Amino acid sequence: MRTAFIEQLIVEARRNPSIFLIVGDLGYSVVEPFAAEFPRRFLNAGVAEQNMTGLAAGLASEGHHVFTYSIGNFATMRCLEQIRNDVCYHRYPVTVVAVGAGMSYGNQGMSHHCVQDIGCLRGLPHMTILSPADAKAAKACVRWLAENPSPAYLRIGKAGEPVVHAAEPSLDGPCQIVAHDGETAIVGTGPILAEAVAAAEQLNQAGRSVDVWAMTRLAPARAIDVGVLARYNRIITVEEHVAAGGLGEIIRSRLGAHRDLRSLCVPESLEAVCGSQAALRRQAGIDAIAIVRAVICSGPFAADAGAGGA
Template sequence: MRDTFVKTLVELAKNNPQIELVTGDLGFGVLKPFWEQCPDQFTNAGIAEQNMTSMAAGMALEGKIVFTYSIGNFPTLRCLEQIRNDCAYHKANVKIVCIGGGFVYGSLGMSHQATEDLAILRALPDVVVMAPGDLVEAEACTKALAKYSGTAYLRLGRGGEKSIHKKLDNFQIGKAIKVKEGEKIAIFSTGAIFEEVQEATDLLIRKEYNPAIYTFPTVKPIDKDTIEKAAKRYQLIVTCEEHNIIAGFGSAVAEIIAEMKDKRASLLKIGVNDEYSVKVGNQKYLRQQYGMDAKSIEKRIIEELQNVSFI
């Protein structure tokens, strides 16, 4: 995803001198194409994410479209006050980009595991929160945010994500995308965890279940219309996120369903169960340890179906 983001941003910046990229002293191997092709639109702010964010806000208030870039929690939780006070409050045109959402940097320990970022950033008023599920969505999100006027957060994986779409027509911020039709069960996914959802769906199909799949590249504003229609149509909605189940994507879906007067579906949220990872390992290992790999998703859904009366 990060290579797709950089490639897309380079093309946008070459055609728009107002676009600026600011890094917190990270990603040079990946960002090299940008600074080589757009050297006057690139700044290294150093390992000083608070300063980076305040500087980005100032640049944005002078008319720039600024993308800040770092890994894990560094461009978000480390400088949350600056995002809130300098960017969001002023509706500054700053796009905060996190590479390595979830357990991507799991081998570096919990300090590098971004598992609360969606919840915290979506709590800030007027901040758009996006988490693409594949390379096509990553490109579409980058283009959409470059056009969007205001503060936004783009949460990316790292690399090697599987493809969901061949192409996307009429991509819009705030709209979910139906990947697959299905019956009785709908699986909602945000971010790179989709690769596990896809594999879990294949396992469920072998056991004669036929879940529908929707991907949500936008967590905020959430696609209320799609959620409400699904809650009336399906009997079980499952949300999957590589993130704490508290206040994240699943909670955003739950908030919509809870206010519905006529709903059919029950809800199952799959993610990190409100805990920090005390284990160290690569992303695949930690997904297995915390119940977010394909087999765990399949198992949780089948267990939940025992409590759902299908009509």
């Protein structure tokens, strides 16, 4: 997904001379093509994210559309007040790009796990949040951002995420990626949608029809129309993020008192256990198996599943 991001940014930079990329001493083997083609619109700010974000605001105030790039928490929480005050309050066109959505960094541990970011950023003024599931969606996001300069956050994975979109998704609302005319919808955001698709395949093969929807744009709230989800009797949300401020809250707030809505998300306190992303998703109860269990354990099939569930 990182590569898709930089490839599309290069495409946009060729036709838009205002685009400027700042990295926080990260991006090895990813951003070099941009730096080579646009040396005067590229900057490595060093390991200094507060300054990086202030620089971005200053450059944006003089006409640039700036993208800052670093690992999840470094690009966001380390400099949250700069994003809030310098970028959002002034409504400058700065896109914060965080690589390593969710637990992409696996065994590198909690410092690199990006699971509170959406909640931290959702309430900021004028902020757009884009959370693509795969490389196709990432490219659509970069194109949209180039056409809609504003304060924004782009949350991308690392590399090798399975492709779940048949085509580049629209960002105008939920995008259906598994259509089985089901009564249950699984709604996810970001690379975790690959788990949702895997779960749906198992469930649909077993005769329990479920659909899967991808939510790519998560803010601003006024841009989110989830009306297409209202027809489902049951909705399971899944996200590689804690409950606070995440997708489950967003869907719940938009649909009101839906009769059966469950959210699978990352617990607020995970044990300090070393694990791959797959292992950590399993531990958190957000992998395909957990999604299958959640679907079975909600609604009329619940008796089949026995104890457990998410």
